[in-house]
Amino acid sequence: MAHRLALDDQRMETIMGRLLQVGVLLASAVVLAGGFLYIRAHLGSIVNYRTFAGEPAALRSVRGLFRLLMTGDPAAVIQVGVILLIATPVARVVFAVVGFALERDKLYVAVSVTVLAVLMASLIYSI
Incomplete structure (x- = not known):
């Protein structure tokens, strides 16, 4: 008989x-590494604060982000x-x-799915 992993509230x-x-x-480490790389790449650059230069549009798409990352x-x-x-x-x-699904707690599954739907809708809508 297989030993089943108990998933009680404390463990969850x-x-x-x-x-x-x-x-x-992990996110902090990646941003910190990117920050060091950014400073190293732009060290000694003269910044013109009179004109606004936004980041490349490629940073707003998955394909463009992956290309720039490579x-x-x-x-x-x-x-x-x-x-x-x-x-x-x-x-x-x-x-x-x-x-909650593994615990068979239908109420909390429904609440969590609702929260997930709101999160996903807000992420998709903001793109």
Whole structure:
């Protein structure tokens, strides 16, 4: 007989807390690395504050971001860190849906799915 992993409230809370910690630390490390790369690439540059120069449009699409990331663009590395930071609470809600489903807690599954739907709608709408 297979040993089944018990997923009680305390264990779920611990895993969710660890998920949030790891997500924030990973995002912070990526943004920090991108920041160092950005400073190194622009060290000694003269900045003209009279005109606004936005970031490239490629940073706003997955394909463009991936392309810039493969070329080692520091702004793309920072962007990936920001995406990881945004994805962290979304991953927590996904884990909550799965965890509550395993516990067969229909009310909390419904609440978590609703929260996930609102999160996804706001992410999709903001693009």
